[in-house]
Amino acid sequence: xxxxxxxxxxxxxxxxxxxxxxxxxxxxxxxxxxxxxxxxxxxxxxxxxxxxxxxxxxxxxxxxxxxxxxxxxxxxxxxxxxxxxxxxxxxxxxxxxxxxxxxxxxxxxxxxxxxxxxxxxxxxxxxxxxxxxxxxxxxxxxxxxxxxxxxxxxxxxxxxxxxxxxxxxxxxxxxxxxxxxxxxxxxxxxxxxxxxxxxxxxxxxxxxxxxxxxxxxxxxxxxxxxxxxxxxxxxxxxxxxxxxxxxxxxxxxxxxxxxxxxxxxxxxxxxxxxxxxxxxxxxxxxxxxxxxxxxxxxxxxxxxxxxxxxxxxxxxxxxxxxxxxxxxxxxxxxxxxxxxxxxxxxxxx
Amino acid sequence: xxxxxxxxxxxxxxxxxxxxxxxxxxxxxxxxxxxxxxxxxxxxxxxxxxxxxxxxxxxxxxxxxxxxxxxxxxxxxxxxxxxxxxxxxxxxxxxxxxxxxxxxxxxxxxxxxxxxxxxxxxxxxxxxxxxxxxxxxxxxxxxxxxxxxxxxxxxxxxxxx
Numbered sequence: 001x002x003x004x005x006x007x008x009x010x011x012x013x014x015x016x017x018x019x020x021x022x023x024x025x026x027x028x029x030x031x032x033x034x035x036x037x038x039x040x041x042x043x044x045x046x047x048x049x050x051x052x053x054x055x056x057x058x059x060x061x062x063x064x065x066x067x068x069x070x071x072x073x074x075x076x077x078x079x080x081x082x083x084x085x086x087x088x089x090x091x092x093x094x095x096x097x098x099x100x101x102x103x104x105x106x107x108x109x110x111x112x113x114x115x116x117x118x119x120x121x122x123x124x125x126x127x128x129x130x131x132x133x134x135x136x137x138x139x140x141x142x143x144x145x146x147x148x149x150x151x152x153x154x155x156x157x158x159x160x161x162x163x164x165x166x167x168x169x170x171x172x173x174x175x176x177x178x179x180x181x182x183x184x185x186x187x188x189x190x191x192x193x194x195x196x197x198x199x200x201x202x203x204x205x206x207x208x209x210x211x212x213x214x215x216x217x218x219x220x221x222x223x224x225x226x227x228x229x230x231x232x233x234x235x236x237x238x239x240x241x242x243x244x245x246x247x248x249x250x251x252x253x254x255x256x257x258x259x260x261x262x263x264x265x266x267x268x269x270x271x272x273x274x275x276x277x278x279x280x281x282x283x284x285x286x287x288x289x290x291x292x293x294x295x296x297x298x299x300x301x302x303x304x305x306x307x308x309x310x311x312x313x314x315x316x317x318x319x320x321x322x323x324x325x326x327x328x329x330x331x332x333x334x335x336x337x338x339x340x341x342x343x344x345x346x347x348x349x
Numbered sequence: 350x351x352x353x354x355x356x357x358x359x360x361x362x363x364x365x366x367x368x369x370x371x372x373x374x375x376x377x378x379x380x381x382x383x384x385x386x387x388x389x390x391x392x393x394x395x396x397x398x399x400x401x402x403x404x405x406x407x408x409x410x411x412x413x414x415x416x417x418x419x420x421x422x423x424x425x426x427x428x429x430x431x432x433x434x435x436x437x438x439x440x441x442x443x444x445x446x447x448x449x450x451x452x453x454x455x456x457x458x459x460x461x462x463x464x465x466x467x468x469x470x471x472x473x474x475x476x477x478x479x480x481x482x483x484x485x486x487x488x489x490x491x492x493x494x495x496x497x498x499x500x501x502x503x504x505x506x507x508x509x510x
Contacts, residue, residue, distance in 0.1 A: 034435065038434075039419045039434040040432060040434055040435075042431050042433075043419055043421060043431075043432075043433035043434065119431065144462070145465065152464070153464060154435035155463075155464050156435075156438060156439075156459075157459070158438075158457075158478045159459055160462075161459075162435040164431040164432055165430065165432070166432070166445065166448060166449045166452055166453075169438075169453075170456070170461060171459075171461040171462065201454055225456070227449065227453040227456040227457070227458075227459060228453060228456025228457070228460055229460055229461070230460050230461040231462060233460075
């Protein structure tokens with residue numbers, strides 16, 4: 001069994017069956033750690049990075065995790081498979097496109113992944129469908145404990161877990177959720193939300209993580225502060241002061257659309273569905289844009305014949321690397337846009 | 350007031366506390382620079398303490414400060430945005446702490462998970478954390494007598510770790 005057996009399916013975090021997954025697509029918790037006695041990845045030699053990779057890989061593959069995970073050495077993994085892993089949110093673009101000895105350890109159900117020699121020696125994450133931050137954190141803390149049985153991480157009483165970048169020092173935690181906010185966008189309230197989150201010292205980013213524009217009304221919301229608060233405090237604050245209120249605003253905005261703007265809503269939803277069902281050429285950007293309205297239409301009961309499952313499949317499997325992998329050939333942009341349209345028509349037939 | 354070295358008027362007035370004894374010095378701009386005391390007009394008090402402390406520790410230039418383990422300089426760190434090794438947190442001391450405080454909403458002390466396998470030296474480490482927080486607060490409050498005393502105590506505790 002290999003992870004690649006699952007590349008034509010979606011991972012568990014995209015199953016759409018988590019709590020409040022009509023608005024919170026997924027929850028993710030990440031911890032950054034460095035091994036004591038070794039220089040940080042960016043500043044060390046190839047030999048040291050190789051040594052660390054071998055060391056950490058053996059520690060994990062010898063632990064209780066061994067039967068539940070796959071190991072990927074990035075230098076032995078093809079370009080396209082690295083891109084696939086990045087599209088599935090299992091590794092970062094930085095790890096996929098980086099150089100030198102680095103690896104990833106990924107659980108069979110894709111809920112846990114551990115990157116080795118990214119910005120820090122170890123970056124471990126758990127991800128789940130819907131709003132499940134506390135649950136995913138609890139699992140990750142267990143993994144942290146497990147690793148600490150065999151590995152001593154760099155830690156100081158003053159600054160906590162020591163990381164390559166001081167913006168991660170202390171807890172080393174990054175807590176984030178992916179939110180779908182089409183109603184807030186349609187009712188022109190996104191600016192207000194963005195401003196409010198800035199005031200709370202939270203990072204809001206578009207779908208693909210750092211430095212991107214929001215596509216398809218998908219927003220990633222995460223903490224910026226990692227020091228001076230406990231992990232659970234950080235999670236609680238994010239939920240209480242940001243996620244909770246934003247969910248309420250989006251729900252309210254959706255309700256208002258149903259009550260006051262049903263024709264406009266239906267028009268947007270059905271035009272989007274119509275284009276997806278009939279286009280012969282379609283870009284990934286346009287796909288995400290249209291899928292956003294279809295997703296909204298399903299959750300508001302305006303579309304009956306399409307499931308969220310289908311929407312999630314289209315969402316993942318029409319991304320560039322997935323398309324290329326599933327069609328087993330190098331496609332240029334026009335060919336890709338053509339194949340994408342074909343795949344979408346197949347799913348919506 | 351006249352410069353104690355030459356005949357120009359004194360524009361730099363320095364109060365030094367050495368072994369509990371207060372000593373005042375009055376110098377002109379040129380002579381103060383010769384003596385290794387430099388004043389930046391923008392934030393005089395904090396820079397004065399840094400320079401006072403620096404002159405005692407023979408660290409002449411912040412950008413040349415270096416971690417002896419990984420050989421990363423402060424200037425390199427500012428360019429790259431990432432540190433070289435865990436010892437940098439100690440080696441870059443106060444300037445790094447200022448940066449951390451700015452990035453972390455004022456926080457400079459960890460509150461959260463602690464590794465189960467943590468090694469010893471607990472008491473001195475805790476004392477050091479306490480002293481550092483007090484030094485930070487004293488500088489913020491511009492209480493330089495207190496700050497100098499705390500700095501001395503930190504230098505006393507550090508070799509014991």
